[in-house]
Amino acid sequence: MARTPEKFRESGVDVRIRTRVDEIDVKSARVRLNDGSELAFDILVLGTGTLAIRPEIPGTDLPGVFALKKLEEALAIKAYIAEKDCRNAVIVGAGFIAMEMCEALRARGIETTVVHRGALPVNRWDPEFGKLIVAEMGKNGVTFLANVETRAIEEGAGQRLRLVTSGGDLDADLVILAVGVRPDTALAKAAGVPLGRSGAVAVDFSQRTAMEGIYAVGDCCESYHRVSRSWVHVPLGDIANKQGRVAGANIGGKAMIFPGIVGAQSFKVFGLEVAAAGIGEREAAAAGYHPVSVLIWGNAIAPSMPAAKKVGIKLVADRASGKLLGAQALGEAGAVGRINALACALWAGLGVDEIGYLDFAYAPPFSPAWDPIHVAAQTLRRKL
Amino acid sequence: MAKSVVIVGGGAGGASVAAEARRGDPELAIAMIEQERFVSAAA
Numbered sequence: 293m294a295r296t297p298e299k300f301r302e303s304g305v306d307v308r309i310r311t312r313v314d315e316i317d318v319k320s321a322r323v324r325l326n327d328g329s330e331l332a333f334d335i336l337v338l339g340t341g342t343l344a345i346r347p348e349i350p351g352t353d354l355p356g357v358f359a360l361k362k363l364e365e366a367l368a369i370k371a372y373i374a375e376k377d378c379r380n381a382v383i384v385g386a387g388f389i390a391m392e393m394c395e396a397l398r399a400r401g402i403e404t405t406v407v408h409r410g411a412l413p414v415n416r417w418d419p420e421f422g423k424l425i426v427a428e429m430g431k432n433g434v435t436f437l438a439n440v441e442t443r444a445i446e447e448g449a450g451q452r453l454r455l456v457t458s459g460g461d462l463d464a465d466l467v468i469l470a471v472g473v474r475p476d477t478a479l480a481k482a483a484g485v486p487l488g489r490s491g492a493v494a495v496d497f498s499q500r501t502a503m504e505g506i507y508a509v510g511d512c513c514e515s516y517h518r519v520s521r522s523w524v525h526v527p528l529g530d531i532a533n534k535q536g537r538v539a540g541a542n543i544g545g546k547a548m549i550f551p552g553i554v555g556a557q558s559f560k561v562f563g564l565e566v567a568a569a570g571i572g573e574r575e576a577a578a579a580g581y582h583p584v585s586v587l588i589w590g591n592a593i594a595p596s597m598p599a600a601k602k603v604g605i606k607l608v609a610d611r612a613s614g615k616l617l618g619a620q621a622l623g624e625a626g627a628v629g630r631i632n633a634l635a636c637a638l639w640a641g642l643g644v645d646e647i648g649y650l651d652f653a654y655a656p657p658f659s660p661a662w663d664p665i666h667v668a669a670q671t672l673r674r675k676l
Numbered sequence: 677m678a679k680s681v682v683i684v685g686g687g688a689g690g691a692s693v694a695a696e697a698r699r700g701d702p703e704l705a706i707a708m709i710e711q712e713r714f715v716s717a718a719a
Binding site: 295296297300303304305306307308309310311312313316323325331332333334335336337338339340341362363364479507509510511512529532533534535536537539540541543544545546 | 679680681682683684685686687688689690691692693694695696697698699700701702704705706707708709710711712713714715716
């Protein structure tokens with residue numbers, strides 16, 4: 293937590309917590325709060341964030357069923373685990389939040405099962421990486437149930453819950469729903485602020501919406517993706533910080549633009565670093581590119597070093613232009629740093645020929661002389 | 677009269693707006709409305 297309400301109040305910001313905006317009246321330029329009071333505005337900023345998606349199944353409102361989104365919910369889960377002495381948990385969904393949750397639950401000694409309707413977790417990543425994540429979960433005592441539809445959550449014996457699935461019933465003390473989030477646009481919609489194709493609030497590069505005097509920032513709005521050249525919804529906190537600062541600068545009188553994103557993202561699951569940037573083959577084809585890809589395994593550091601570990605790198609490039617379109621990496625070490633380097637390449641629009649000879653900070657404890665990025669880029673160049 | 681800014685939501689985005697707008701213009705009247713107990717949780 294960067295700042296407390298008190299810190300903000302010291303700088304003269306009227307912070308009201310536990311207070312909800314019920315309505316935006318654009319005509320009178322006022323917001324109505326849930327305590328009945330009203331506030332007039334010259335400039336309004338929508339920073340309404342996302343809502344956790346609750347699957348359309350019975351029982352998601354039972355005690356012991358949580359959707360992890362807000363810090364408050366994380367604290368509620370922690371308190372529930374302690375109070376009910378939870379021994380086992382089921383996570384519904386297998387995105388990166390589900391992966392991070394497995395690790396957090398196992399760290400508390402809780403038996404953990406992940407129920408996923410697809411075949412592999414985190415579908416942004418190549419199946420080869422997905423399989424290694426499943427193996428990593430297994431090594432760390434997490435049961436992964438693939439191709440299983442969750443149909444209902446019921447009250448079980450004692451304080452327990454029963455998950456009814458296409459693969460049979462599962463008993464659990466705790467159920468965590470991690471099937472994704474969607475932008476919270478209820479207020480925007482009611483006020484007539486236009487949404488983009490992604491379903492999030494449409495903004496321009498200055499974070500202004502199409503409605504005079506109304507800005508939007510963070511997880512409720514879209515961002516410009518510099519690789520797919522389209523407006524997308526990527527709800528991540530680092531992007532929200534930047535968009536907030538850009539909107540704040542514009543409101544404070546200093547013109548500023550948000551230059552967009554390349555979709556860089558990472559997570560940790562037990563001993564693995566997993567990261568990606570840019571777009572995958574399917575998005576690339578949809579954006580009008582001709583994607584060609586390669587996946588190679590290399591040494592995260594020089595193979596002569598005692599702590600040598602493997603890192604997998606997948607690159608996607610455009611056949612016509614030779615430009616890099618996307619990158620993924622997975623390894624016990626060296627995955628996130630490499631994706632950060634490749635995120636810069638995506639940002640700058642570098643071609644795989646240039647990436648094959650990029651000047652990196654080489655020394656044996658940190659990388660081989662030919663970095664796996666060089667090897668992947670040169671291999672891909674030969675395929676173009 | 678100073679311009680008034682109302683920020684709906686005190687998460688990473690909203691809190692960054694408040695801080696940066698204040699830095700740029702000390703005269704602005706800024707209100708930040710947050711449903712939960714915490715502001716700036718991911719900032």
